[in-house]
Amino acid sequence: MISGFANPHRFMSFSRWAAPTLALIAAALLALGLWLGLSAPPDYQQGETVRIMFVHVPAAWTAMLAYLCLGGASFASLVFRHAVADAAASAAAPLGAAFTAAALITGSLWGKPMWGTWWAWGDSRLVSVLVLFLLFVGYIALRASIEDEGKAARAAEILALVGLINLPVIKFSVDWWNTLHQGESIFRAGGPLIAPVYLIPLMLTGAGYSAAFAALWLTRTRMEVRRRRSLGLALRAAR
């Protein structure tokens, strides 16, 4: 499947129709999910603000998905030397950063009514997302600060993989730390137990976000591939 993308031409011809299709699917899923979500009864304790969940949680999920994609693409580029992989990686980073930022912003917008504060260091999910954001920013900054395309690719790949290994460790450590001294359990508000009325639209919007991300990713990768072609760069800089 991935090896199919190794060949730029096959990737371009595939993504030409794949991207728009995914975009349509995303639109449909999001429309349905949001409609269900908004028509659902207000939560007995969270009130109307519960609806933020439908934009917030999927954003957070998609942000994580985005880093997985970034890591996967980097791996393919570093190990299998797939021609398109590096372009895909560099295309995924800004998207991931955007979704992460969205999760952070909607999250703290949610936090204000829920916890009476914009931010709570006690909640591991918040912190992990913030760290995820830092990883994205670091990747983008490093890549932007290297002018030699080939070298930039290599360095960025290494950083992405290191981050991929660390991400779960970081999330674990934060969770573990917060459970160790079990303060702030209030912050777990709305945790795992969610009524179906909310769960179904949440799942729908979640799927919708993912589809949207995929569509954007393909499009950006196409743009990147075209840019490099126009620069006359060997897609895989001389290795």
Added chain:
Amino acid sequence: MIAGITLEAVALVRGGRTLFEGLNARVGSGRALTVTGPNGAGKTSLLRAIAGLVRLASGRIAFEGSADPAEARRFHSHLVGHQDGLKSARTANDELLFQARWCGATRQAALAAAERLGLAPHLALDVRRLSAGQKRRLALARLLAAPRALWLLDEALAPLDAGGRALMGEIMAEHVAAGGLIIAAAHDPLPIAADTLDLGR
């Protein structure tokens, strides 16, 4: 040991630009090769490619007399480049001993090399205080201290005075006579007899 080096259809690309392609050459033991060419022709890049620091765009570099090229590069070749790789904050003596020992030489060998290159009076100084020529002599000392078959010299003689160049001529002649190989990038002719590989475009 390295009995000879063969470049087969070597091509180098730097930053998307092709420097040269289809380059063929052979250096046997006991021979010296001068790589000439205008600034930017790719002399440094070629030497670094032979040393394994720069990746070839295509073609291959074969080391005769040693199964594994990595091992030939690690243990049987010296590269002295535009930069001396000396730490200005350390004494000449420290740097001499490090470079020599790192290449497997003994302390005695290192000091003997410095002696022959006329560095003895300056070994106590910080590298930062050495003159350009003195620095280069320091960098060249490891050639003498740690005998290795292949010498890759990238304009290594430029900062040397007349005496220094004559001396290096002697030293290179001895090395070649002992069956060594020399590949030297240079703008002025080498002080010893050598074949020429011109990268001029």
Added chain:
Amino acid sequence: MIAGITLEAVALVRGGRTLFEGLNARVGSGRALTVTGPNGAGKTSLLRAIAGLVRLASGRIAFEGSADPAEARRFHSHLVGHQDGLKSARTANDELLFQARWCGATRQAALAAAERLGLAPHLALDVRRLSAGQKRRLALARLLAAPRALWLLDEALAPLDAGGRALMGEIMAEHVAAGGLIIAAAHDPLPIAADTLDLGR
């Protein structure tokens, strides 16, 4: 303007060692002087002393035609040394424009200089990627871009290819013909007629 430079009984001491003393010399406008001598003789030190970077142990350096030596050094002399003073992380173009403008040249003059030195195709590259000779050409560009009477060249031609040296020969000849002064430390003879000051011990 600088009409001439006179060294009177100049002595230099580096790190407690006296390099030379009682050195007398004069360079009039329209003349070139080659400073020769073995590695460590004190060529670089002397040039830096003339530029006012190194303090004299004794003696004095007089600039004819300008009341205040500091001003002569600031506005009427160029020093191109062993190091190119280029930032490897910036583009050749940025560095060219900075060095030229810093010496009071216009953008046009700088680009013209680069053009003449054959740098035009490389201006977009990061300095890090330039070859040794290309870097040196970049450092030499300010001589052409910002006309100044006194050129202090410390082995400035060493990394240049044959063509580059010939070109610099032309340029230096023009400078001297226009009444400029050149004091150049070198191990190889200069490409133009010049008197010689030998620091050899």
Added chain:
Amino acid sequence: MSGLGVLLRRELSLTWGAGGGPLLSVGFLIAATVLFPLSLGSAAQILGAVAAGLVWVLLALASLLSLERLFARDFEDGALDIIALGPLPLEASCAVKCLAAWLTNGAPLALASPLAAVALGEPVGAVPLIVLTAALGSLAFVFVGGIGAALSLVSRGGALLQTLIVLPLLIPPVIFGAAAVFAWTHGLAWTPGLALLAAYALAAIGLGPIAMAGACRNALG
């Protein structure tokens, strides 16, 4: 274009290109800010009390980080010769270098510091004062830190030595600045702290360059 402008532009593009730039400063501040609460764990609720202090320590460290090679790079690659032989007196050149360092790192950090402060629990109302003090403080940091950067040219010491030379000199601005913010949040008189901070910054701007130029000449000679 005057020598001053030329040098300033070069320094700006240098520090901007190399590790400077708002994005990085902000990123650094955030990253460092994250470490504290995490390492504090359940003590997090008392973060508010120490927020001001933390932000100041971060500011100081960030300035030091970005200053370490202020002169070293130019010294090693010979650019300092060119600068020393240029149209400006070396004192002015040093001042310009510091100014550029402040514009590319200090100022963005100052603008970003409220982020950290509020994230750590400072009241939002304190933001203007925080920005002001941070700006003045980082100005002082740069012109004092520059002295360390110049002094360490001849010594073999690196970043840490420099930090040692400079840190004592950074203590007063930190105290003044933190005091001003603390006073504000506790409804005390905050103008004295601010005034003292401004005075210190001015003194640094006036005297720092002289010391730097001296150290540079010494290193070149």
Added chain:
Amino acid sequence: MSGLGVLLRRELSLTWGAGGGPLLSVGFLIAATVLFPLSLGSAAQILGAVAAGLVWVLLALASLLSLERLFARDFEDGALDIIALGPLPLEASCAVKCLAAWLTNGAPLALASPLAAVALGEPVGAVPLIVLTAALGSLAFVFVGGIGAALSLVSRGGALLQTLIVLPLLIPPVIFGAAAVFAWTHGLAWTPGLALLAAYALAAIGLGPIAMAGACRNALG
């Protein structure tokens, strides 16, 4: 003398001479420890609660400060060529460089950290545990920070970029270490934190050099 020993000795004398050396690291830690309470003003009484965390952050930042030029110096002056062409595989050479950096900076910092901790109000009884965790932690810092140092070789980014890249990766060791000390002082089980810290350090030692070597090759090629 084996290549390994040669390189280690060189690196030790280098970092010792240049910016490293126990005195300096310790001085840094002390100076920062002084700076912090001062910046707190009268909030100082609650220092005890934040001591452990603070020491950890200082440790992390100090390590980063001393690591910034781990590879850059050798890269710029060509020594990295010589090292890459030497008898050791580049991975081993990188590991040796990190080890040396730890011996000259990390270890002294670890030994000094109790000073800071106690000065900031940690119970004296916690000292052995603090030293142990600090030692392990700084080990992790060095081998993770080295990756940032190697990656930023090709980049125009300076210290700040490097710090930004690395800081998120330092979160786990900081948490584990601070947690262990925290647990000890609160009479909770402190072994898990210690074990996790050790595991992380080991992983860093195992994987870090591979990433560094890759980054260095990339920069040289």
